[in-house]
Amino acid sequence: MVREAITSSTRRKFIKSAGVAGTVALAGCAGNGDNGGDSGSGSGNGDNSDGGSSGNTRSESYEITFWELFSGGEGPIMESIVNKFNEEQPLDTDAEVTINRQRTPWNEYYNKLFTALSGGEAPDMAIMHAAYLRAWDGGIDPIGTYADTASIKGDYTASHWDLVTVDGNVNALPMDMHPLGVYYNKDLFEQAGLDPESPPTNWEEFQQAGNAVVENTDAHAFTQSPYNDGFGSYRVWSSWVKQQGGSLYDDEWNPTFDSEAGQNVAQLFSDMTGDMGWSKPTSEANWGNNAFQNGTCAMAMNGTWYVAALANVDGLNWGFFEPTVGPNKQQDKVWADGHSIVLPKKQGRSDAKSEIAAEVAHWMTTQNPSWGAEAGHLPAANSIYESDAFQNSPYYDKTLNKYVEMAEDGDYFYHPKVPNGDPNAQNWYTWLVDIWAQNSEPQAAIDSGIQTVSNGISE
Template sequence: MSTSQSPRRPFTRRTFLSLSAAGGLTATLAACGGGSSPREGAADPAPATGDGGASGYDGPNVDLKFWNGFTGGDGPTMKALVDEFNTEHANIAVTMTTMQWADYYTKLPTAVTSGNGPDVGIMHVDSVPTNAARNVIQPLDDVATALGLAESDFAPVPWKAGLYDGKRFAIPLDVHPLGFYYNKDVMEEAGLDPEAPPMDNESYMSALESFKSAGIEGHWASPFPFTGGLSLQSLIWQFGGNLFNEDGTEVLWAEEPGVKALTWWADLIKQGYSPAKVDQDADYVAFKNGENAFNWNGIWQINDLKKTDIGWGVAALPNIGGTDAAWAGSHQFVLPVQKAADDNKAQASRVFLAWISEKSQAWAEAGQVPARNSARESQEFTDLAEQSELASQIDNLHFLPSVPGIGDSMGEFDKALNAATLGGTDPATALADAAGRAQKILDDNAKKYGG
């Protein structure tokens, strides 16, 4: 269900995903892959013109539609920013419409084709290349040039991820990485120092043994994409591997690093550190209930945990495989293609995008890491202790390659995780079988999208 909010009312302000919405991320991750072929008969979007919003907007009143999927605790923060923008820009009225991310990715291409799409949108980084290839979103090189934006202004990983086919299609707003949550109460119960979470494989396994001796299953291994799949991806990078080659044409997760990573994850069950069958989100619920000690989860859980009365802490992911690495996502601004050209709306949309991009420090309070270096390095952000801790991973974060439809193949990756974690399939076999199926998807997508 979507909600529209009137822009001309008086100003009134995972979490990214609360526990109740956590299942939505699974749908989102699946949806990010796209899966539809390029729009039939669609022409390449015309090169962007104008000054990218640098000179502001002094034209007649315009109404802009802004779509996003911020239905959780981050929604009020974005709504407050939209309201603030509207009060400062008398001739631009932005209406924000929110919907579940899965619905957003389904509705957006159809709306754009019919000429009823939004003027501004938000997109997860792994959806950008697919929608660029399908001519759903337009290049933003003019915005980056007008604002003097460069890689030096942003964390390199999300900045580069907005590029597709040599053009910029997205401006990064944030990154939301995986982090290591530890229950201090449970650590004390097992005789461990609650202020010294284990940060390497040796100390991590030692801690799990201590929990086991105390009758506690310390780290529950989720067989689901959220968050088991995100954890497994992180482990593969930590063991020195990759999911794909650099240009996204070859599946690599069945190589030795992938086998080591999935073996480590499945062994959490075999060695008695985790229950054999963990339901969706049960690992996080158990963490909040003091039934386990360690949980690898997203930054979006910070605000949710602040509502509890348990003793907890958060840190960068432990280095299990020898290389610091973690999964991350990123929200990025996009401008959908417009069926009918409107120079006034085009300029006003760029003014809005530029303005709100500079407000990333305020956005951090919703439980995100700002993509802009200046915001991340500010005292205001440093004072957000938990977000700052997870931001320490900024140079070690990983995204999928910027290839249209690459997310389609990740469904096979998740099947390998499930087979090894729930079904007891040998990790090497599970990964190899999944890689074979995923490779066919990559090959088919290369033909579909003209690669």
Template sequence: MRDMHRRRTGRAIAVAAGLSLTLAACAGQGSGGNDDDPSAAGDGQPTELVLWHGLTGPDGPAVQQIIDDFNASQDEIVVQPNVMPWDVLYQKVLTSLSSDDGPQVVAMSASNVPQYASKGALAPLDDFFSSDSYMDTSVLPAAAKEAAVFDGTTYGVPLNIAPMMLYWNKDLFAEAGLDPEKPPATWDEFAQMAEKLTVDSNGDGKPEQYALALGDKATVPIWQMLLWGNGGGVVSDDARTATLDSPESLEALEFWVEQVRDKGVSPIGLSGADADKLFQTGKAAMEIVGPWMTTGFDEAGLNYGLAAPPAGPEAQVTLADVVTFTVNAKASEAQQEAAKTFFAYWNSVESQQTWADGSGFPPTRTDIPAEDLENKYSAIFGDPDLLGISKVYLAGVPSSGTITDSIFYPALQRVLNNDGDLTEVFTQASADAQAAIDQG
């Protein structure tokens, strides 16, 4: 396997070396073809790629290590990371991609790719997958590759794939008289256990301990994922029809709103960071989140377990969060080629071992045996059975950002705060989502 990696890395470096001929023809071109931009190679200078990403958590050092390794592996390309929180990145990215001095490479959730691709802001990357010139892409998980496809064209190369799992605090389960080795396997079991795990000692309606930390804003789409368990969802699988008003979606929403609003199993108004902190400080017994939190929870000394999220009445399914590398459509030809060389390096065997061992994420490759990984969480989150029930949220929907941030979450928060009837609010939200889909 390592010999295979050396051959593939050799091909990648050969591509980088071959860029010198292309660079001579493109000498002086900047990120958008600006002749005064020094970031494009010329006169023997390496091609510079500015990379924006939002991996600011415990997984950040592993990202930087691979970038450092790549920069040290050759002298034709230099990747310069610009790290910022995801919400800041998304506020700035469209304007930046439209600018001649914007970043050449942007990492983003694959669910956000369609809205930028539909505006012509991203360069197509079909050729990365159509031959072995860069790497053998057959080893990349199908879900991760397909997540960045919009209107038949691929606009992203996987940075990571992260199935969500249920974390449960074994000590809090034991204190509640529950078996610490048996988390809830179904929604009904969750509801039964949640009653014992929600502790409001003085009866003031503000529990000292919550059964669940469930974010309802600025977080990965866990609420949306829960609808799939009842056969519902936000948008149909073909990305054409809003389904928030379907009986299946409304029934799922009724179940979980009752748990949170009426039974108080989770606080209302949590962001993703708030939910993480609540579980990390032992004030919530469960959380559904990805592998990036394993390091932080371990450092906090939590005694926790990991399992697939509880199965709904119709399906056991989990969210696969895919972050993908995209290329600015304004990047020069030389910069686009350099970016693909870096993507191949990122997805090489050695780099993915570095990534998995340093982050707890599963590798983006399917050909790395679990026994070759030092981080136990990489194998847990990369379990084939877990990946087999994983689904990407709003894949191929150009208006995904609008539907999530301007329609779904405001509707959810209205209902959680008793501002309107659930059926009426989400029927209107579904109509709004359909209008957003139709507008593209």
């Protein structure tokens, strides 16, 4: 397996030399492949903030309620960011501003946030996946209402700015991007007779590696999602469908994945737990996570956030490679979504407080390298790419530089910003787990998936 090696020093030199302009050029990941409505560039986005329309009527102290959903390795990092803010008071204002953080587990988060929004009890500030920014635009105040987006746009990479732009409106401030990658066990690769320092770069090498693990070790070769969940399976399946040139939705948001590419990858899922024997055919929750962390599964596909979990696993000698290894590949495409910070609509919140909340969101998204360096995400702010904290991250050589490379190459496509429904709902994608577990034939499962997603998107 030969791979064009891009060393960490090369990567660092690139970022140092390219500086802001270079990282802005990460815009390669336009990510509009499926959702025609996402073609807005983010420029001319209808800013209407004057930044001082409230007449500076700020009171002496503000408590900004902030809802977020981070757990596992990310939770403590977000907590430390909030604590830092509350201690250092970094905003350029005389008022005392404190963030009151409330964490809700991910699987409860959006239902709770939705209920709060529709009930008029929303927080001042909330984390939101970019995929929700279209369906929820009626419940959030576009950030430009309270921040001068024209002047802060340059603080963010163009790709991140594009991620939070819906139909030309900037609905949020971007926090990060968290695309997909392949994590592999170097020790198992070695046992299988593979070079652990030369992971696969294409389908042939990927197939060879998986087969070698099955033949030469007692381990399983691959898990499509550590959590064995629908959404995790979709990230992989959609990436490989796109790599074959397939589409996921048309311009009217009708699902189009019952295509040759969709069928091929669905069949591949079935084969991986069937004839290929790469994995156990099971829908058991967290099966892949347990197997990968216990050293009984060689490869796992998951997002940037996985590094924070793997860091706590003693004795796991893991590496990372880009997931552009699907069969019949026509193009390099990799699923991505990102966290953003929104200002939910809230009756009774003064303009002054909203402006403060926007400033807090700007500070959180631009002044905290730890979100990339420790949580493993691709930071939204240009300045963070140049920071020592980011480049000295323990994950820089392992994952971050490769994620940056995929961004530069324009590999990412975004999780669809559907107009209705819950694009992260597990039940939209459990048909993929049914294929994986050999509970459904691929075509029958696709038909069921089309039905579920169509119903979910239609009001």
